[in-house]
Amino acid sequence: MFEELRQKGINFPLLTEQIADQIYQFILQRQLAAGGKIPNEFELAQLFHVGRGTVREAIKLLIARNILEIRRGKGTFVCEKPGMVDDPFGFAYTENKLQLVADLVTIRYILEPEISSLAALSASEDEISEMKKIQLIIEELAQNGKDYSNEDIAFHTILAKSSRNMVMPNLIPVIHYGIDLYNHSLKKYETLKALSIHNDIIKAIEARNPDTAKQAMQNHLEFNKTNVKTLLAST
């Protein structure tokens, strides 16, 4: 993976890069799972026939790439979500943020009704309880005019998890994160009524009714779509 960086003109000491790459390959080949512990500095230095200083520098590079993390006093571990970054698609750098939000809402409209439908088939009782709990918090925050963005993302992420599709819980927060970049503008259009449809979604999942769950999510997102249209028209 560092070959590519080198072509871009990056100039880390070659040995550091090579060892970082070897540690990376070592993790992949051993199928070290997320959260798995890697050998210590001394062992890695022996394994790759380099000094401990080089291993230390290589580990820093892998930490910067969200692949490894140091847990103080415990050792060096593969991250829980290795390689995953907060803004993997670089939404923060998009010039036309309004169009970005509109396009992300379109993607929510494509993905989330299907997620809701799958959740009706697969959600555990615990997950349904968790949805209910978060929804109560969201409603209280919204009624008091407070920011409920994080709780809203949490709600939709639990839904994504309960779909039992292992990629959805990574994808959904990223999409919501992008929408939140412009949230201050969307917020004023959001209504308690739109939020209350969360309850319809939960009910349909509890009743194990995928079609109703899908339809409820479509109704919920219909508000968002209208809001984005209003927003795009107003600029």
Add this chain to the structure above:
Amino acid sequence: MFEELRQKGINFPLLTEQIADQIYQFILQRQLAAGGKIPNEFELAQLFHVGRGTVREAIKLLIARNILEIRRGKGTFVCEKPGMVDDPFGFAYTENKLQLVADLVTIRYILEPEISSLAALSASEDEISEMKKIQLIIEELAQNGKDYSNEDIAFHTILAKSSRNMVMPNLIPVIHYGIDLYNHSLKKYETLKALSIHNDIIKAIEARNPDTAKQAMQNHLEFNKTNVKTLLAST
């Protein structure tokens, strides 16, 4: 962004991190677009009241994060897809790769028929020509028993671009990349017939018929779904 790393126990010199963070904020605040040039080392050193060595180290950190790139003899630029990494969701670290592939195929099945439908409304003549060209190459490679994975991803990425949704062209290659992790197993089930449906998709887009384009993509993916089921059943 480095505060988080610090909490994880990362140990870059504090000043390097701070300056990297300031350069990062500088890019965001000036809304420097993807591909934009940032001030040179000397100017940044003056701006942030630090030595050029510190600026150089900070720039290395930002390069490692795919935010900046050096173009030899030209200067330092914001990456075309800043912050975007090859495997943003860390698919390579997933233990159950077979389930990952099945779940990614499910996501393709949800997203790509809609993309195809949008492409029928928005694809430019140039994009349609490009699809045709790539499809000819794919067919030739497949007929000769050669690997056409990259060309296949290119085909679906052009489709994603021509949907005019700015997120889809980032999302689709990432999903295909994940599927390719297990491609050697899926390949043997893939048939020339499945690939030939690419032509139906192109025809429907050319005829500006969103419903037919959507249906053609569903037909195309139906093969994939069946293949994955066969694969999951065989293990």
